Amino acid sequence: MATTVELAVFGVIGLFSVNAVPHFVKGVTGERHMTPLGPESSAVTNVVWGSINALVAGSLAWAYRDAVEPTTLAAAFVAGTAIAVGLASYWGK
Template identity: 80%
Template sequence: MPTVVELVVYAVIGLFGANAVPHFVKGITGERHMTPMGPESSAVANAVWGSVNVLVAGSLAWVYRDAVEPATLAIAFVAGTAMAVGLASYWGGED
């Protein structure tokens, strides 16, 4: 049975993993997009920020690899999906 800490860590892994995708894609396609470094960050900044997000998610997954169970993977999936839907709704202008 996963601990509360492991469940929280896997939620964070899902959030960082989902957040990595749009930044990395914007970066490698040469588009500007918001990052913590500014509202109109360069494509390079987005590629780097997306890579940092992957690094955080991957590092946490490696450190907590012994906690991989159906419950922790489900939490990561739900958190990642929530982040993806939230970002799609925000950037798509949908209510």
């Protein structure tokens, strides 16, 4: 059974994984997009920010690889889906 810490870590993995995608995609397509560094961050900044998000998610997944089980994967999926829906709602307006 997964611990509370493992479930929380996999939730964070899901959040960082999903957040990496739009920044990386906007960046490689040459578009500006909001990052914590500014509301109209450059394409290069977005590629770097998306890559950092992916690095954090990957590093956490590697560090907690022994905790991979259905409940931790479900935590990552739920957290990732929640942020994806939130981002879609925010950017869809």
